[in-house]
Amino acid sequence: MTLLNGMFDVYIDLNITLAVTALVWLAAKLVLARIGKRLAFTLQLGLLNGLFAIIVLSPAIVAAYHSMLAAEVLPARLPVNLADYAVAQYLRGGIGIPAEDFQSLLGLRSHMSESILAMEPGFGKGVALFLIAGFTYFALRLAVSFARLHRMLSGCHLWRRNGRLKLLLSDRALVPFSARGLRHHYVVIPSDLLAEPDDLGLVLRHEFQHLRRGDVTWEVALECLRPFLFWNPFYYVWKSEVERLRELACDQKVAEDARVDLRSYCLCLLRAAQAGLKKRQELMTHDRSGSVASVALLEVNDRLLRRSPAQKLRRRVEALMEPNRLHPHWGIVGLAVLPMVAVIFLTALSIQKPADWSQDRLMLAAIVNLERLQVINSFGQRP
Template sequence: MTADSIFNAYIDANLVLFLAAVLWAAARFVLNQTWLRRAGLMQLHLIYGILLAVAATPLVIALHHLAAQAGLWGAGYSASISDFALAQFLNGRIGMSPSQFEALWMSRLVFTQDVTGLSSVLGIAVALFLAGGALIGAGRLMRNAWQVGLVIRRGYLWRRFGTVHIVLTDRIDVPFSTRGLTRRYIVLPSALLSQADDLRIAIAHELQHMRQGDLGWEIALEALRPVFFWNPAFIYLKREVDELRELACDQQILARRQFGVRDYCDCLLRVCQNALGHRGLRQVAAPSVPLLRSGGGRRAAEFLKRRVVAMLSHRQPAPSRWVTAALILPFAAAIGFGAISSQGSQADWSQDRLMLSTIVNLERLDQRTLATRY
């Protein structure tokens, strides 16, 4: 693997993330117009399915290349947008001069070589920006992981159920859950021992996150944050996951009718009040899944309001897993096709590419001839 191929794969990953964000935004808009707008768990599974489709794109691309090499596609078939654009230009459907089209068509290749070869000011600036942001993000992630581990190590092991360890500590105000390789942890403020109802709600909430698989997703997405720190599509999808998993968790707990809606909402408000009393300084940062995010600000307040309103609203029956799977399939197909289409031309000197080079050379020769005459 060369530096060019790695950077090209990075560009493709970012393009696919943008596609996934657009598809999810469209899906969320449509779902909000139906009774499925209250189906928190279904929407959470849907966005998880979209993210899994994004993660599977390298395998889809590899299978597509193997199929092409095996001759399963026609000799002239290509799903690449760049190859399609070249064919359209050669057929006269794009009104540009040959040299202008070639410059545009080769812009990604030139940009890649500038960044990987550090051969221009722009390439150096982009390389430094990506490398610096990744290093800062990785350092922040390791610091946060160390802080989470420190809270757990200095806490008191109160209960243990199989691989689940419940830890009490005075270092936090907001309950959270996290996991290691073999153990899962629920970390609670010691003050909750004097509030039996809040203690039960907090434990039930974090156990539900474990059932939903939220801990693994949180760790995986936080591990990817240093790589895609600048990408608004990744930031948007991560925020959507954070919000949907809380809405889904609330709905699933209340659906069991173990707690009253009023008691559950009061618990959230008390935890938020305690956190704000310490100016939000005693909440452990990611990678962890807290009972609520207490970072403050209008967005956090609006989301807490949405959670309360969702719990007070009439709950519709959750759709079956078959409905969720049926919704995921078209999105996965669109993401797979988008990933294949975003690839550059696989045949660097295909017949169309040779024809474009010939046309460009003839244009330049004609320009030189005119310049010599005049």
Template sequence: MTLPNQIFDIYIDLNITFAITAVVWLVAKLVLERLGVKLAYSVQLGLLNGLFVITALSPGAVALYRHLLDAGVVPGAMSVNLSDMVVSQYLRGGIAIPAQDFQSLLGLRGQLSSEILSLTSVLGAGIVSVFLAGVTFFGLKLAKGFIQLNRALASCHVWRDHGRLRLLLSDTAVVPYSARGLTRNYVVLPSELLTQSEDLKLVLKHEFEHLRQGDVTWEIGLELLRPLFFWNPFFYIWKSEVERLRELACDQKVAENAQVDLKSYCMCLLRAAKAGIQKREAFSNQNRSSVAAVALIEVQDRLLRRSPSQKLRSRVEALMEQDRAKPHTWLVAMVIVPMAAVVFLTGLAIQKPADWSQDRLMLSAIINLERLETINAFGKAPYR
């Protein structure tokens, strides 16, 4: 197998595994809700980020496991392959379609991969063209977002410097937000916030918590992946979940501080949203980007996502919940281990079969018998 084939297979496997992982997360969340188990948002965010890392590392783990299988370190009986299981089920009579049609279905992915990599068909060339156009579009959009953010940071006034953290004041920032560079973290505050001492304290607590959680780093990582996974709807589901839990976890952490009044914090969010909407309307002719930045409040509508007002309402309602559990580490591990096992088994099961097994040889023999029967049928005289 050539290097382009290997890279393409890894990319497709990663997309499939990513989709399965997203489904596993949504199902697990639904089950917990039905059972009345309310995990702290910070715990949920940690689980979600952990699953993302496990999914990203799954191709390497699968490759290592298959190498151990080939070397005989792991018994062959512990091999898991979805294609082989389907073939076995067919031979037992569980699938009732002609053998040639069944073989075509099994080889569909390989055929499509060959057409895409060799560009020998209109379909393959079309898929490659659309993919390259999407990667280029979202790549340029990402670069533009970083350039705009860099310019926005450069236009700010330095207020405070503390080690790697720099507090900036902006006359044009719609809402407070956090960002980061290679060596520095930034918190950008609208200049008028200096006249509102109580809101300023709450906003700083919120943005500092984002930096402690590593939310900006995760946002950068997800944005860097968008050009590669722009066509995968599960990527947007995952990103939406991360953004939702990120804000709820941050709000919950700030609200846990005994010195923070919940009513004051909720009113701060409302005032920030109102000021953001007013500023957005005032600067409506300027195209702004939130790439690599995490804002206090989202005030811009996004396609196929909940409106900012709905998100704000959810955040205020979540702040009123006081009974969310923070389980011990071993309990969290009991949740993440089976999820990780599902991710690993999925990545292992969707791999191409290594060689011709006995079941596949039997399937090939059945196909040859069907072909001989078809050929012999042409030589027989029709019944009268």
């Protein structure tokens, strides 16, 4: 149970850290928008992916930090733990509630965690069943998505092959998309696109950018985390940001090529959307089961926080028409990102469970015992 408690604590810490980081990211976007600064989409996507990697690694970094403290490799830590800070403030008289109530508040998270893991009747059992049911449902959906993607790739025709990259032709794909397996990368092209060589060249440039930047791998990783984070709204906020920036960043890289005509590329996006919509209607007419292949990396049908296809297309075209976006020197970017990284680490450190027998905790326990003794003695006093 101790190992399970530790794993559950790490799970909760990751969710809290993701929520705080998402809020910091949205706040930074708002500030930049207010001052009229627009960063390049490729830079924004790189920052998001980098911050997410730091979030995932934060428990290991925190564990390494505590190990170095225990080995006295680092000096005595600063009071960054929120619970320790709250206890220190209480002992200084900054918090004016009964000591027993304050101690109960400090132990609320531990009590709730133990209740959930032990599946105690009521709250604990309800939350545990909710988490198990949600994990099972989204894990099954993920498995179905992989199976449908595999089935679709198997039904495609091999057009060309270059090393681990396979170009496939599909009669059922609504739009071009990229995918990957354990060994190979795939670019699936609707067969109708062969009749439009100009559009085909632009589409291949776009999809190759996805593969070159590792977008497919990031998308698969985020989808694999969905069964664990399905209940966290900030996961969907983060994923929506990544999906939006992923397409805009690829559009930006393709448009930066001097050999690409911007107007032709925008018209290509429009024709691809029209062709996809037309094919969807045709397939839905002949296939009443609704199993139309609309996979884009992995098929995702969620409506939460997602714009309509028309809004997405309009945003992509408008982004291509915007003036040059800022792409500052990497040193400036590093200085700007450093506070966000510091927020992640401070959040991960501050929400850790405090030591059970610190000096301040012992003093708080002594105050609680004194209050209890006072209550007991008051019953023996005459009114």
